[in-house]
Amino acid sequence: MTKPVLLFDLYGVLLQLQTPAQLRRIEQTLGVGDELWPVYWQHRAAFDAGELTPADYWATVARDLGVDPHSYDVDAVIAADLDSWLDADETMVAYVSNLVNDGYKVGLLSNIPQFLADKVAETHEFLQTFHAVLFSCDLGLAKPDLKIYQVAAAALGEKPEAITFFDDTIDNVAAARKAGMNAVRFTGIACVQRIVDAAAESSND
Known part of the structure; x- marks a missing residue:
């Protein structure tokens, strides 16, 4: 059987997206409401690509929102943000871990800032079994830049057309x-x- 080479996004696939309660905690810690989120995402690409430190990112967000820089605890905001990105989708993690154990070549490609990448790698040991783990902050690139997919293919030792990517x-x-x-x-x-399953059935024909 020729097993497909599988490349996964992290959030919304292997790890869960932020919950409403986690979002409210971040808002409350910064002292704002839901006006936070357009600004939060506006600067996230630069953060994910390693161009901003956590403190610089939040200073930029706070400035754009008109928040007094002395009115919030930056470490508490960073911690609230970090905690909101660590919950695994246990069903997906178990399934993909079984694929690795069954001999599938599996990789990860995620847009993620350095402080979070470090914590994710520390918290989720299943990533150590993957054949390639690529974080945008380490590459200075972020999806959907075409170059990042070429880097991912090279890290897996495969041509792009041999890889199935889930995002x-x-x-x-x-x-x-x-x-x-x-x-x-x-x-x-x-x-x-x-x-x-389709690959398995094809190999049995």
């Missing part, structure tokens, strides 16, 4: 396809199972 963000999926990968918008574990 919950459509822009990242579209870019991966342009880079030559078979890319699938992740909507749940079933979309991964279909790819794996």
Whole structure:
């Protein structure tokens, strides 16, 4: 059986997205409401690419929101943000870990800032079993830059067309396809199972 090479996004795939309660905690710690989120995401790409430290990122966000820099505890805001990004999707993690154990070549490609990448790697030991783990902060690149998919393919030792990439963000999926990968918008574990099962059935024909 020729096993497909699998490349996964992290958030919304293997780890959970932020919950409403976690979002409210960040807002309250900074002393703002939901006006935070457009600004939070506006500067996140630079943060994920390693261009901003956590303190610089939050200073930029606070400035754009007109928040007095002396009115909040930056360490507490950083901690609230960090804690909101650590919860695993245990069902997906177990499934993908079984694929690794069964001999599948598996990689990770995530847009993530350095402080969070370090904590994720420390917290989630299953990543140590992956054949390649690529964080945007280490590469100075972020999805959907086409170059990052080329780097990921090289790290896996495969041509892009041999890789199936799963991401919950459509822009990242579209870019991966342009880079030559078979890319699938992740909507749940079933979309991964279909790819794996189809490959198994094809090899048995």
